[in-house]
Amino acid sequence: MRVRDFSRPTTLNADRLFGQVAQKLAVAIISGTFKAGELLPNEDALRSEISVSRTAYREAVKVLTAKGLVESRPKSGTRVAPRDSWNLLDPDVLSWHFKADPNEKFIRDLFELRRFVEPSAARLAAIRRSPADLARIEAAYRGMTDNPPYAEATIRADLAFHEAIFAATQNSALQCLTSVVTAAIQWTLLLKSADDRNFFVESLVDHERVLEAVIQRDGDLAASRMTALVIDALNSTLAFLGPNSSALTHKIA
Structure with a gap:
Protein backbone atom coordinates (compact mmCIF):
# COMPACT_ATOMS: atom_id res chain seq x y z
CA MET A 1 0.00 0.00 0.00
CA ARG A 2 1.48 3.37 -0.97
CA VAL A 3 0.57 6.40 1.11
CA ARG A 4 0.75 9.76 -0.66
CA ASP A 5 3.56 12.00 0.48
CA PHE A 6 2.46 15.24 2.11
CA SER A 7 1.45 16.53 5.55
CA ARG A 8 1.81 13.90 8.26
CA PRO A 9 0.12 13.71 11.65
CA THR A 10 3.34 13.28 13.59
CA THR A 11 5.16 15.21 16.31
CA LEU A 12 8.69 14.14 15.32
CA ASN A 13 10.86 16.16 12.96
CA ALA A 14 11.75 13.87 10.08
CA ASP A 15 14.83 16.01 9.39
CA ARG A 16 16.33 15.17 12.78
CA LEU A 17 18.46 12.04 12.85
CA PHE A 18 16.98 10.70 16.07
CA GLY A 19 13.50 11.02 14.53
CA GLN A 20 14.60 8.94 11.54
CA VAL A 21 16.11 6.32 13.82
CA ALA A 22 12.99 6.22 16.01
CA GLN A 23 10.80 5.71 12.95
CA LYS A 24 13.09 3.00 11.55
CA LEU A 25 12.99 1.06 14.80
CA ALA A 26 9.29 1.65 15.43
CA VAL A 27 8.22 0.44 11.98
CA ALA A 28 10.33 -2.68 12.43
CA ILE A 29 8.70 -3.32 15.82
CA ILE A 30 5.16 -2.73 14.60
CA SER A 31 5.65 -4.85 11.47
CA GLY A 32 6.95 -7.72 13.60
CA THR A 33 10.55 -7.67 12.38
CA PHE A 34 11.53 -7.15 16.03
CA LYS A 35 9.21 -9.16 18.27
CA ALA A 36 8.12 -8.61 21.86
CA GLY A 37 10.86 -9.58 24.28
CA GLU A 38 13.66 -9.37 21.72
CA LEU A 39 16.66 -7.15 22.30
CA LEU A 40 16.57 -3.93 20.32
CA PRO A 41 19.48 -3.78 17.85
CA ASN A 42 22.15 -1.27 18.84
CA GLU A 43 23.46 1.60 16.75
CA ASP A 44 26.22 -0.52 15.23
CA ALA A 45 23.69 -3.02 13.88
CA LEU A 46 21.67 -0.20 12.28
CA ARG A 47 24.56 1.48 10.47
CA SER A 48 24.25 -0.79 7.43
CA GLU A 49 20.76 0.65 6.78
CA ILE A 50 20.84 4.17 8.19
CA SER A 51 23.47 6.64 9.35
CA VAL A 52 23.20 6.72 13.13
CA SER A 53 25.22 8.17 15.96
CA ARG A 54 25.21 6.96 19.55
CA THR A 55 23.52 10.19 20.65
CA ALA A 56 20.76 9.89 18.02
CA TYR A 57 20.22 6.25 18.93
CA ARG A 58 19.86 7.06 22.63
CA GLU A 59 17.39 9.87 21.88
CA ALA A 60 15.39 7.54 19.64
CA VAL A 61 15.23 4.88 22.34
CA LYS A 62 13.99 7.51 24.81
CA VAL A 63 11.19 8.37 22.38
CA LEU A 64 10.21 4.73 21.89
CA THR A 65 10.32 4.11 25.64
CA ALA A 66 8.04 7.08 26.32
CA LYS A 67 5.56 5.71 23.79
CA GLY A 68 5.66 2.22 25.30
CA LEU A 69 7.26 0.38 22.37
CA VAL A 70 10.41 -0.63 24.23
CA GLU A 71 11.41 -1.09 27.83
CA SER A 72 14.78 -1.09 29.55
CA ARG A 73 15.61 -3.29 32.50
CA PRO A 74 18.84 -3.66 34.47
CA LYS A 75 21.10 -6.41 33.15
CA SER A 76 18.64 -7.36 30.36
CA GLY A 77 19.08 -4.40 28.01
CA THR A 78 16.46 -2.61 25.94
CA ARG A 79 13.80 -4.98 24.67
CA VAL A 80 10.67 -4.70 22.55
CA ALA A 81 7.62 -4.26 24.77
CA PRO A 82 4.44 -6.29 24.30
CA ARG A 83 1.80 -4.64 22.16
CA ASP A 84 -0.55 -4.04 25.08
CA SER A 85 2.08 -1.65 26.49
CA TRP A 86 2.16 0.55 23.36
CA ASN A 87 0.47 3.94 23.41
CA LEU A 88 -1.66 3.23 20.35
CA LEU A 89 -3.41 6.60 20.55
CA ASP A 90 -0.17 8.57 20.24
CA PRO A 91 -0.05 10.37 16.85
CA ASP A 92 3.47 9.09 16.19
CA VAL A 93 2.51 5.50 16.95
CA LEU A 94 -0.45 5.87 14.58
CA SER A 95 1.93 7.29 11.99
CA TRP A 96 4.31 4.37 12.37
CA HIS A 97 1.46 1.88 12.00
CA PHE A 98 0.63 3.32 8.60
CA LYS A 99 4.29 3.33 7.60
CA ALA A 100 4.36 -0.36 8.50
CA ASP A 101 1.47 -1.05 6.08
CA PRO A 102 -1.70 -1.15 8.23
CA ASN A 103 -3.86 -4.26 8.21
CA GLU A 104 -7.63 -4.44 8.22
CA LYS A 105 -7.78 -5.21 11.95
CA PHE A 106 -5.91 -2.02 12.78
CA ILE A 107 -8.14 0.05 10.48
CA ARG A 108 -11.27 -1.42 12.04
CA ASP A 109 -9.98 -0.72 15.54
CA LEU A 110 -9.49 2.95 14.66
CA PHE A 111 -12.97 3.23 13.21
CA GLU A 112 -14.48 1.45 16.19
CA LEU A 113 -12.93 4.14 18.36
CA ARG A 114 -14.38 6.79 16.08
CA ARG A 115 -17.84 5.21 16.30
CA PHE A 116 -17.73 5.36 20.08
CA VAL A 117 -16.50 8.93 20.28
CA GLU A 118 -17.64 11.01 17.31
CA PRO A 119 -21.43 10.47 17.42
CA SER A 120 -21.44 11.56 21.07
CA ALA A 121 -19.37 14.60 20.16
CA ALA A 122 -21.78 15.45 17.34
CA ARG A 123 -24.75 15.13 19.70
CA LEU A 124 -23.23 17.56 22.20
CA ALA A 125 -22.07 19.91 19.44
CA ALA A 126 -25.60 20.17 18.05
CA ILE A 127 -27.00 20.98 21.48
CA ARG A 128 -24.28 23.31 22.77
CA ARG A 129 -22.76 24.99 19.72
CA SER A 130 -22.41 28.75 19.71
CA PRO A 131 -22.78 30.95 16.61
CA ALA A 132 -18.97 31.05 16.40
CA ASP A 133 -18.81 27.24 16.59
CA LEU A 134 -21.36 26.91 13.81
CA ALA A 135 -19.49 29.40 11.63
CA ARG A 136 -16.30 27.37 12.10
CA ILE A 137 -18.03 24.11 11.14
CA GLU A 138 -19.63 25.73 8.08
CA ALA A 139 -16.31 27.26 6.98
CA ALA A 140 -14.63 23.86 7.20
CA TYR A 141 -17.36 22.25 5.13
CA ARG A 142 -17.00 24.97 2.49
CA GLY A 143 -13.28 24.23 2.41
CA MET A 144 -14.11 20.63 1.51
CA THR A 145 -16.45 21.66 -1.30
CA ASP A 146 -14.19 24.36 -2.74
CA ASN A 147 -11.10 22.19 -3.27
CA PRO A 148 -10.30 19.10 -5.39
CA PRO A 149 -10.91 15.62 -3.92
CA TYR A 150 -8.22 14.54 -1.45
CA ALA A 151 -6.06 17.59 -2.13
CA GLU A 152 -4.07 18.78 0.88
CA ALA A 153 -6.38 21.78 1.34
CA THR A 154 -9.40 19.47 1.25
CA ILE A 155 -7.89 17.14 3.85
CA ARG A 156 -7.09 20.11 6.07
CA ALA A 157 -10.69 21.30 5.76
CA ASP A 158 -12.00 17.82 6.58
CA LEU A 159 -9.84 17.72 9.72
CA ALA A 160 -10.98 21.23 10.62
CA PHE A 161 -14.61 20.09 10.34
CA HIS A 162 -14.10 17.34 12.92
CA GLU A 163 -11.98 19.58 15.14
CA ALA A 164 -14.77 22.16 15.10
CA ILE A 165 -17.33 19.51 16.10
CA PHE A 166 -15.21 18.59 19.13
CA ALA A 167 -14.70 22.26 20.02
CA ALA A 168 -18.46 22.83 19.89
CA THR A 169 -19.07 20.18 22.57
CA GLN A 170 -17.79 22.65 25.19
CA ASN A 171 -16.37 19.58 26.95
CA SER A 172 -12.65 19.92 27.68
CA ALA A 173 -12.20 16.23 28.56
CA LEU A 174 -13.80 15.11 25.30
CA GLN A 175 -11.73 17.64 23.37
CA CYS A 176 -8.57 15.83 24.54
CA LEU A 177 -9.48 13.10 22.02
CA THR A 178 -9.49 15.52 19.09
CA SER A 179 -5.87 14.92 18.07
CA VAL A 180 -6.32 11.15 18.18
CA VAL A 181 -9.43 11.21 16.00
CA THR A 182 -8.04 13.70 13.51
CA ALA A 183 -4.77 11.74 13.20
CA ALA A 184 -6.79 8.60 12.42
CA ILE A 185 -8.89 10.53 9.88
CA GLN A 186 -5.85 12.06 8.21
CA TRP A 187 -4.04 8.77 7.77
CA THR A 188 -7.07 7.00 6.32
CA LEU A 189 -7.65 9.93 3.94
CA LEU A 190 -4.05 9.69 2.76
CA LEU A 191 -4.66 6.09 1.75
CA LYS A 192 -7.29 7.04 -0.79
CA SER A 193 -6.98 7.81 -4.46
CA ALA A 194 -7.45 11.38 -5.66
CA ASP A 195 -8.93 9.94 -8.85
CA ASP A 196 -11.89 8.27 -7.15
CA ARG A 197 -14.59 10.91 -6.85
CA ASN A 198 -17.45 8.57 -5.84
CA PHE A 199 -16.28 8.14 -2.27
CA PHE A 200 -15.41 11.83 -2.06
CA VAL A 201 -18.89 12.89 -3.14
CA GLU A 202 -20.46 10.47 -0.66
CA SER A 203 -18.27 11.91 2.08
CA LEU A 204 -19.38 15.45 1.22
CA VAL A 205 -23.01 14.40 1.51
CA ASP A 206 -22.35 12.79 4.89
CA HIS A 207 -20.60 15.91 6.19
CA GLU A 208 -23.39 18.15 4.89
CA ARG A 209 -26.00 16.03 6.68
CA VAL A 210 -24.10 16.31 9.95
CA LEU A 211 -23.85 20.06 9.45
CA GLU A 212 -27.60 20.30 8.84
CA ALA A 213 -28.32 18.45 12.08
CA VAL A 214 -25.99 20.75 14.00
CA ILE A 215 -27.73 23.78 12.46
CA GLN A 216 -31.08 22.36 13.60
CA ARG A 217 -29.70 21.71 17.10
CA ARG A 225 -25.65 11.05 10.90
CA MET A 226 -22.13 11.08 12.32
CA THR A 227 -22.42 7.32 12.81
CA ALA A 228 -23.35 6.98 9.15
CA LEU A 229 -20.41 9.18 8.17
CA VAL A 230 -17.94 7.02 10.12
CA ILE A 231 -19.32 3.77 8.68
CA ASP A 232 -19.21 5.13 5.13
CA ALA A 233 -15.63 6.26 5.71
CA LEU A 234 -14.70 2.80 6.96
CA ASN A 235 -16.27 1.11 3.95
CA SER A 236 -14.45 3.38 1.51
CA THR A 237 -11.17 2.81 3.34
CA LEU A 238 -11.62 -0.97 3.25
CA ALA A 239 -12.29 -0.73 -0.48
CA PHE A 240 -8.83 0.77 -0.93
CA LEU A 241 -7.26 -1.95 1.18
CA GLY A 242 -8.33 -4.57 -1.35
CA PRO A 243 -11.12 -6.92 -2.47
CA ASN A 244 -10.72 -9.24 0.54
CA SER A 245 -11.79 -6.55 3.00
CA SER A 246 -15.39 -6.96 4.15
CA ALA A 247 -17.44 -3.75 4.28
CA LEU A 248 -20.17 -2.98 6.78
CA THR A 249 -23.62 -3.24 5.27
CA HIS A 250 -25.63 -1.23 7.83
CA LYS A 251 -25.67 2.46 8.48
CA ILE A 252 -26.84 2.73 12.08
CA ALA A 253 -26.09 0.26 14.86
Whole structure:
Protein backbone atom coordinates (compact mmCIF):
# COMPACT_ATOMS: atom_id res chain seq x y z
CA MET A 1 0.00 0.00 0.00
CA ARG A 2 1.48 3.37 -0.97
CA VAL A 3 0.57 6.40 1.11
CA ARG A 4 0.75 9.76 -0.66
CA ASP A 5 3.56 12.00 0.48
CA PHE A 6 2.46 15.24 2.11
CA SER A 7 1.45 16.53 5.55
CA ARG A 8 1.81 13.90 8.26
CA PRO A 9 0.12 13.71 11.65
CA THR A 10 3.34 13.28 13.59
CA THR A 11 5.16 15.21 16.31
CA LEU A 12 8.69 14.14 15.32
CA ASN A 13 10.86 16.16 12.96
CA ALA A 14 11.75 13.87 10.08
CA ASP A 15 14.83 16.01 9.39
CA ARG A 16 16.33 15.17 12.78
CA LEU A 17 18.46 12.04 12.85
CA PHE A 18 16.98 10.70 16.07
CA GLY A 19 13.50 11.02 14.53
CA GLN A 20 14.60 8.94 11.54
CA VAL A 21 16.11 6.32 13.82
CA ALA A 22 12.99 6.22 16.01
CA GLN A 23 10.80 5.71 12.95
CA LYS A 24 13.09 3.00 11.55
CA LEU A 25 12.99 1.06 14.80
CA ALA A 26 9.29 1.65 15.43
CA VAL A 27 8.22 0.44 11.98
CA ALA A 28 10.33 -2.68 12.43
CA ILE A 29 8.70 -3.32 15.82
CA ILE A 30 5.16 -2.73 14.60
CA SER A 31 5.65 -4.85 11.47
CA GLY A 32 6.95 -7.72 13.60
CA THR A 33 10.55 -7.67 12.38
CA PHE A 34 11.53 -7.15 16.03
CA LYS A 35 9.21 -9.16 18.27
CA ALA A 36 8.12 -8.61 21.86
CA GLY A 37 10.86 -9.58 24.28
CA GLU A 38 13.66 -9.37 21.72
CA LEU A 39 16.66 -7.15 22.30
CA LEU A 40 16.57 -3.93 20.32
CA PRO A 41 19.48 -3.78 17.85
CA ASN A 42 22.15 -1.27 18.84
CA GLU A 43 23.46 1.60 16.75
CA ASP A 44 26.22 -0.52 15.23
CA ALA A 45 23.69 -3.02 13.88
CA LEU A 46 21.67 -0.20 12.28
CA ARG A 47 24.56 1.48 10.47
CA SER A 48 24.25 -0.79 7.43
CA GLU A 49 20.76 0.65 6.78
CA ILE A 50 20.84 4.17 8.19
CA SER A 51 23.47 6.64 9.35
CA VAL A 52 23.20 6.72 13.13
CA SER A 53 25.22 8.17 15.96
CA ARG A 54 25.21 6.96 19.55
CA THR A 55 23.52 10.19 20.65
CA ALA A 56 20.76 9.89 18.02
CA TYR A 57 20.22 6.25 18.93
CA ARG A 58 19.86 7.06 22.63
CA GLU A 59 17.39 9.87 21.88
CA ALA A 60 15.39 7.54 19.64
CA VAL A 61 15.23 4.88 22.34
CA LYS A 62 13.99 7.51 24.81
CA VAL A 63 11.19 8.37 22.38
CA LEU A 64 10.21 4.73 21.89
CA THR A 65 10.32 4.11 25.64
CA ALA A 66 8.04 7.08 26.32
CA LYS A 67 5.56 5.71 23.79
CA GLY A 68 5.66 2.22 25.30
CA LEU A 69 7.26 0.38 22.37
CA VAL A 70 10.41 -0.63 24.23
CA GLU A 71 11.41 -1.09 27.83
CA SER A 72 14.78 -1.09 29.55
CA ARG A 73 15.61 -3.29 32.50
CA PRO A 74 18.84 -3.66 34.47
CA LYS A 75 21.10 -6.41 33.15
CA SER A 76 18.64 -7.36 30.36
CA GLY A 77 19.08 -4.40 28.01
CA THR A 78 16.46 -2.61 25.94
CA ARG A 79 13.80 -4.98 24.67
CA VAL A 80 10.67 -4.70 22.55
CA ALA A 81 7.62 -4.26 24.77
CA PRO A 82 4.44 -6.29 24.30
CA ARG A 83 1.80 -4.64 22.16
CA ASP A 84 -0.55 -4.04 25.08
CA SER A 85 2.08 -1.65 26.49
CA TRP A 86 2.16 0.55 23.36
CA ASN A 87 0.47 3.94 23.41
CA LEU A 88 -1.66 3.23 20.35
CA LEU A 89 -3.41 6.60 20.55
CA ASP A 90 -0.17 8.57 20.24
CA PRO A 91 -0.05 10.37 16.85
CA ASP A 92 3.47 9.09 16.19
CA VAL A 93 2.51 5.50 16.95
CA LEU A 94 -0.45 5.87 14.58
CA SER A 95 1.93 7.29 11.99
CA TRP A 96 4.31 4.37 12.37
CA HIS A 97 1.46 1.88 12.00
CA PHE A 98 0.63 3.32 8.60
CA LYS A 99 4.29 3.33 7.60
CA ALA A 100 4.36 -0.36 8.50
CA ASP A 101 1.47 -1.05 6.08
CA PRO A 102 -1.70 -1.15 8.23
CA ASN A 103 -3.86 -4.26 8.21
CA GLU A 104 -7.63 -4.44 8.22
CA LYS A 105 -7.78 -5.21 11.95
CA PHE A 106 -5.91 -2.02 12.78
CA ILE A 107 -8.14 0.05 10.48
CA ARG A 108 -11.27 -1.42 12.04
CA ASP A 109 -9.98 -0.72 15.54
CA LEU A 110 -9.49 2.95 14.66
CA PHE A 111 -12.97 3.23 13.21
CA GLU A 112 -14.48 1.45 16.19
CA LEU A 113 -12.93 4.14 18.36
CA ARG A 114 -14.38 6.79 16.08
CA ARG A 115 -17.84 5.21 16.30
CA PHE A 116 -17.73 5.36 20.08
CA VAL A 117 -16.50 8.93 20.28
CA GLU A 118 -17.64 11.01 17.31
CA PRO A 119 -21.43 10.47 17.42
CA SER A 120 -21.44 11.56 21.07
CA ALA A 121 -19.37 14.60 20.16
CA ALA A 122 -21.78 15.45 17.34
CA ARG A 123 -24.75 15.13 19.70
CA LEU A 124 -23.23 17.56 22.20
CA ALA A 125 -22.07 19.91 19.44
CA ALA A 126 -25.60 20.17 18.05
CA ILE A 127 -27.00 20.98 21.48
CA ARG A 128 -24.28 23.31 22.77
CA ARG A 129 -22.76 24.99 19.72
CA SER A 130 -22.41 28.75 19.71
CA PRO A 131 -22.78 30.95 16.61
CA ALA A 132 -18.97 31.05 16.40
CA ASP A 133 -18.81 27.24 16.59
CA LEU A 134 -21.36 26.91 13.81
CA ALA A 135 -19.49 29.40 11.63
CA ARG A 136 -16.30 27.37 12.10
CA ILE A 137 -18.03 24.11 11.14
CA GLU A 138 -19.63 25.73 8.08
CA ALA A 139 -16.31 27.26 6.98
CA ALA A 140 -14.63 23.86 7.20
CA TYR A 141 -17.36 22.25 5.13
CA ARG A 142 -17.00 24.97 2.49
CA GLY A 143 -13.28 24.23 2.41
CA MET A 144 -14.11 20.63 1.51
CA THR A 145 -16.45 21.66 -1.30
CA ASP A 146 -14.19 24.36 -2.74
CA ASN A 147 -11.10 22.19 -3.27
CA PRO A 148 -10.30 19.10 -5.39
CA PRO A 149 -10.91 15.62 -3.92
CA TYR A 150 -8.22 14.54 -1.45
CA ALA A 151 -6.06 17.59 -2.13
CA GLU A 152 -4.07 18.78 0.88
CA ALA A 153 -6.38 21.78 1.34
CA THR A 154 -9.40 19.47 1.25
CA ILE A 155 -7.89 17.14 3.85
CA ARG A 156 -7.09 20.11 6.07
CA ALA A 157 -10.69 21.30 5.76
CA ASP A 158 -12.00 17.82 6.58
CA LEU A 159 -9.84 17.72 9.72
CA ALA A 160 -10.98 21.23 10.62
CA PHE A 161 -14.61 20.09 10.34
CA HIS A 162 -14.10 17.34 12.92
CA GLU A 163 -11.98 19.58 15.14
CA ALA A 164 -14.77 22.16 15.10
CA ILE A 165 -17.33 19.51 16.10
CA PHE A 166 -15.21 18.59 19.13
CA ALA A 167 -14.70 22.26 20.02
CA ALA A 168 -18.46 22.83 19.89
CA THR A 169 -19.07 20.18 22.57
CA GLN A 170 -17.79 22.65 25.19
CA ASN A 171 -16.37 19.58 26.95
CA SER A 172 -12.65 19.92 27.68
CA ALA A 173 -12.20 16.23 28.56
CA LEU A 174 -13.80 15.11 25.30
CA GLN A 175 -11.73 17.64 23.37
CA CYS A 176 -8.57 15.83 24.54
CA LEU A 177 -9.48 13.10 22.02
CA THR A 178 -9.49 15.52 19.09
CA SER A 179 -5.87 14.92 18.07
CA VAL A 180 -6.32 11.15 18.18
CA VAL A 181 -9.43 11.21 16.00
CA THR A 182 -8.04 13.70 13.51
CA ALA A 183 -4.77 11.74 13.20
CA ALA A 184 -6.79 8.60 12.42
CA ILE A 185 -8.89 10.53 9.88
CA GLN A 186 -5.85 12.06 8.21
CA TRP A 187 -4.04 8.77 7.77
CA THR A 188 -7.07 7.00 6.32
CA LEU A 189 -7.65 9.93 3.94
CA LEU A 190 -4.05 9.69 2.76
CA LEU A 191 -4.66 6.09 1.75
CA LYS A 192 -7.29 7.04 -0.79
CA SER A 193 -6.98 7.81 -4.46
CA ALA A 194 -7.45 11.38 -5.66
CA ASP A 195 -8.93 9.94 -8.85
CA ASP A 196 -11.89 8.27 -7.15
CA ARG A 197 -14.59 10.91 -6.85
CA ASN A 198 -17.45 8.57 -5.84
CA PHE A 199 -16.28 8.14 -2.27
CA PHE A 200 -15.41 11.83 -2.06
CA VAL A 201 -18.89 12.89 -3.14
CA GLU A 202 -20.46 10.47 -0.66
CA SER A 203 -18.27 11.91 2.08
CA LEU A 204 -19.38 15.45 1.22
CA VAL A 205 -23.01 14.40 1.51
CA ASP A 206 -22.35 12.79 4.89
CA HIS A 207 -20.60 15.91 6.19
CA GLU A 208 -23.39 18.15 4.89
CA ARG A 209 -26.00 16.03 6.68
CA VAL A 210 -24.10 16.31 9.95
CA LEU A 211 -23.85 20.06 9.45
CA GLU A 212 -27.60 20.30 8.84
CA ALA A 213 -28.32 18.45 12.08
CA VAL A 214 -25.99 20.75 14.00
CA ILE A 215 -27.73 23.78 12.46
CA GLN A 216 -31.08 22.36 13.60
CA ARG A 217 -29.70 21.71 17.10
CA ASP A 218 -30.94 18.13 16.83
CA GLY A 219 -28.53 16.10 18.93
CA ASP A 220 -29.94 12.66 18.17
CA LEU A 221 -30.01 13.36 14.45
CA ALA A 222 -26.44 14.67 14.53
CA ALA A 223 -25.30 11.53 16.34
CA SER A 224 -26.98 9.16 13.90
CA ARG A 225 -25.65 11.05 10.90
CA MET A 226 -22.13 11.08 12.32
CA THR A 227 -22.42 7.32 12.81
CA ALA A 228 -23.35 6.98 9.15
CA LEU A 229 -20.41 9.18 8.17
CA VAL A 230 -17.94 7.02 10.12
CA ILE A 231 -19.32 3.77 8.68
CA ASP A 232 -19.21 5.13 5.13
CA ALA A 233 -15.63 6.26 5.71
CA LEU A 234 -14.70 2.80 6.96
CA ASN A 235 -16.27 1.11 3.95
CA SER A 236 -14.45 3.38 1.51
CA THR A 237 -11.17 2.81 3.34
CA LEU A 238 -11.62 -0.97 3.25
CA ALA A 239 -12.29 -0.73 -0.48
CA PHE A 240 -8.83 0.77 -0.93
CA LEU A 241 -7.26 -1.95 1.18
CA GLY A 242 -8.33 -4.57 -1.35
CA PRO A 243 -11.12 -6.92 -2.47
CA ASN A 244 -10.72 -9.24 0.54
CA SER A 245 -11.79 -6.55 3.00
CA SER A 246 -15.39 -6.96 4.15
CA ALA A 247 -17.44 -3.75 4.28
CA LEU A 248 -20.17 -2.98 6.78
CA THR A 249 -23.62 -3.24 5.27
CA HIS A 250 -25.63 -1.23 7.83
CA LYS A 251 -25.67 2.46 8.48
CA ILE A 252 -26.84 2.73 12.08
CA ALA A 253 -26.09 0.26 14.86
